[in-house]
Amino acid sequence: MSTLPIVCLALGDFYGLGDQYVGRMYDMLARHCDRPFRLVCYTDRPRKLPAGVESVDCSGWRELDRPGMRATTRKLGLFNPAYVPFAEFLYLDLTLVIRGSMQPLLDVAFGSEKDLVIVDDWHHEGYNSSVMRIRPEPLRFIYDAFVAGESYAQKVAGDQDFIRAVVEKHSAQQRVELFPPGLVVSYKNAVRTGRRNPVTARAMVDGAVIVKFHGRPRMHEVFDPFHHFWRIRLRDLVHGRLRSPVPTAELKREWLGTDAS
Template identity: 35%
Template sequence: MPVPMPVFTVFSGRTYAPVYVERLQRMLARHLPEPHRLTVLCDAANRPAMASLGQPHRCLEERGLQGFCSKIQLFNPALTGTEPFLYFDITLVVRASLAPLLRAAAAEPAPVIGVRDWNYPTLNSCLMQLRPGDATARVWQAYLEGEDHGTPGPNQNFIFRVLRQHAPGALAFWPEGLVASYRGLRKRARRDDAAAERARQAACVLKFHGRPRPHEVLRPWRHPTQTVLKNPGRPDLWAYLAGDITEHWLLS
């Protein structure tokens, strides 16, 4: 039997409920065609929830890292090992087969592959492949040594700037369009529904960053500030892409 591909996610803080991890696991089971094993990197407060779900997990190190900043520990080989792995945020909706992503990963030799951010000239770390080695370990070492890279914390900008300084060429990006910003698609749909639909169809993954979150889109009147009031004259956008969320996130 083939060795399952290592896959990680991070569950830290109280922003999201444990069901987000469970739904990610179900979406990967449905859409990731390679045998794989999802392991949750969680803080001590969330470890009981992962144990109750029966979800394989490892405890994040206690280093003052909270929430999304905990993601920097993906670069700690003592925690994630030495085998290449995929990382998925729990705020993703996987809406189609990830086979195109796996093909892109196989063809790209860079140690780190991530999403080119939709709004800024930097890395978006919501979905990455890491091939552990000197370049990835340098990111973790930079954090331990307290390097200042002009960021408010060890977030995705920190990763981007460490790699740019210490390992030029170590970072590559997924082919454009495989991972789509939910908010970006909704904004595009205000101007051009057809273009937004083409972009949606091309995407394997929808990234929910900031608000709304997937469960809020399904109940827009319970969360009007990020749904109804964002597009008061466009009722069709209040529950934008609720069909994808229902089919692939809610019912996976």
């Protein structure tokens, strides 16, 4: 079985926890990815990473810096085959928890004939780029469009709305497939759903391969007992729920390691 290339991106200080987030990503993959894999971390600074993680300097991707755009715009470099020399690869944000076997997600990602497999955004019509299977050579037009100065009206000034706009401009929708709903779920959405329908919220998380923590809070905040009580559990208690409808403790164990308390 061939080795599966998996790519992540660690930019900036990242709450002072960037190295830790990469290490925990590697550990989750080691537990839940049945295929041999190599994790390549593209980073803009030296980091102390596990021995099994390959580090690649992306500090020179300055052509992707643009005033008013978020740091995540550097994800567009993943569509440049000169930067990421794999025919196809899986990209994962660091701000997520892998909670079960990766195989259902990998079956979709690498079983598709499309050049890009990406998440359907939870909040508005568009893409969420937290999980992507990318073939950079046929998708280089996305990177080239940004470098050429193309810009579009965006709800969020970053990579994912730009990707959607360029795909539409080039009439390339036929090159894109969306992951089936439920494989990658939003933690925030699960919490909000749980306030109305706890059974549905629990089912959302139980059926997911990946739970994405987007915006704030991040995992180190949610999994901190003090923060979790005052920012999340207190709302449940106000509404008369003694137990959280979202299995945060289980997600914490996955992020910290199965033997963690």
